[in-house]
Amino acid sequence: MASIFMDNLGKVYTGGVRAVTGVNLDIADGEMIVLVGPSGCGKSTLLRMVAGLETISEGSLKIGDRVVNNLEPADRDIAMVFQNYALYPHMTVYNNLAYGLKNRGFAKSEIQRRVNEAAQMLEIGQFLDRKPRQLSGGQRQRVAMGRALVREPAAFLFDEPLSNLDAKLRVQMRVEIRQLQKRLGTTSLYVTHDQLEALTMADRLVVLNGGQIEQVGTPMELYSRPATTFVAGFIGSPAMNMLSSEYLRGLVSAEALSHVPTQADLIGIRPEDLSLAAPKDGEISLTGTLMLLEPAGAESHLHLRFDGHDDMIVARLPHVPDVAEGAKLTFSLPRGKLHPFDRASGKRMA
Amino acid sequence: MQTKRMTFSSKWLPYALLAPQVIITLIFFIWPASQALYQSFLRQDIFGLRTNFVWFDNFNRLFADPLYLNSLKVTLVFSLGTTFLSMSVALLFAVMVNRMIRSRDSYTTFLVWPYAVAPAIAGVLWWFIFNPSIGIMPYMLKGFGYDWNHRSSSTDAMILVIIAAAWKQISYNFLFFLAGLQSIPHSLIEAAAIDGASRFKRFWTIVFPLLSPITFFLMVVNVVYAMFDTFGVIHATTEGGPAQATNILVYKVYRDGFVNLNLGSSAAQSVILMAIVIVLTVIQFRYIERRVNY
């Protein structure tokens, strides 16, 4: 078990592609950090720098109290779960789990004990004699987890480990990985492009964009106070609506927007903050035409056109309302739920 | 698999389309093969005046003939040596080239060139290089105190024909090994690195086992090549000598048939060769179809 310190980490690939820039991040012992961002933003690169699979071009990386910049992957005391699982296809499940221990010269009895313990924990005991190709995707995923567990490493590294599973299994494995991680208390760095996975699993969330950190914080911090328009757009589904403040000022009373800084020229509104209830005192009311109603079982997404506004506005309701497309609907919105941004820099204003 | 059924307007067209292939097979394979089979049962007297039907006597004599048994042994050593040498060198090259990133394609091109050289020309090339009086290799070996002479030393002769025969196959094996290496997901190697395996260990416990289907396939191909496709190499370098030391089965068929004009024995030998090819081909198809499982 260990903490991880990233000090100004940067990566330039041979050929000159810059993938990661100036990453500062301290991961506490036992913490689950999720790296999230769109495809190509440098998540895997950063993770692989920690694993030792990519060289570190700039900055320094500490695991525990050792600077590991120049250590081989094997000497960093980490275990990694790959996106394609990377199980050794010619070895049985047992040997897949035991391989790392054998290489490190563990006694046979100790290897047996650890493999059996991990197999029990992951409920793969009955598959120990099978080859990976005889397993389903979910079972392979468990074996990959098992291979990481048996080593009892200082840190787990996950690179989109659930992206090859179907939706239902993904949710199930998400819960299992998180429970296991909490139980073992192993420091973990988890990469995903799925914001829901990120929100549900993380102690703290790191949003990457173009190889740089946009924001670090707990899931609730990032959700309720996104620091940039990028984070605002990335965290939450459907994505946050963005309106120019000029447009909004034309719709509602100046008094309703009095707390919004005058320099903020972009206002974000989360779809779920709009409601069909009659506006209470001090709430903002907005009227739009319903273009499309998407029922989604327990909730619904309403796509609305506001006069004079090009993009559609989306509202998310915790029920499916009985309204016809084409109807004019009035929504209410608490004043405190406005997210003011500076359009040019993308930064939050208040 | 579902087969597509084609309808021809003329009843004869499909036969006409098949005819060239069938005719070629008949003329160049079936007919000579049946001739060989027939002749293997015949024997001429020493003056060539009478020909008798002798049943399996040609075969019986062969397996009692120390020269033939020697040729079998020579063939075994030669084909295993050639296979081992060409495959191990090819694997070494493939591993090294696979590690390169930018220069990979140009190295691949260079390494494939030898395959385009005709076997006889390659034989002459090696004949020059190893020529005991004018060759560069004997000259260099002399510097190390070794007196190379493949005209008198049967070991030297065997080494020479193995090198000459293996040289060309390296290109072929290299391409297959390189493709095999490239089809191994890089994440497996990375996982093994994290699992604490050294470079050496990663190769022997992960990479090499995963190449086993290709290795097996190449083994059969190379044995077949060494046994049947190396006439030109032998002919251009040692002509089977010295003292039968490199007289492999295929070369012996030619020598006994066309030089010594013992057609019956030569035919019997080619029938045996044919049987060996059939067995090897069956093995190959069996296993390649099924792949070696892991």
Ligand SMILES: Nc1ncnc2c1ncn2[C@@H]1O[C@H](COP(=O)(O)OP(=O)(O)O)[C@@H](O)[C@H]1O
């Ligand atoms: N081996 C490499 N060589 C050069 N550029 C690379 C290499 N691997 C990734 N990149 C580039 O680095 C950037 C980040 O990639 P990656 O870390 O894989 O992103 P993510 O995992 O977030 O999708 C991308 O622009 C990608 O093209």
Ligand SMILES: [Mg+2]
């Ligand atoms: Mg990635």
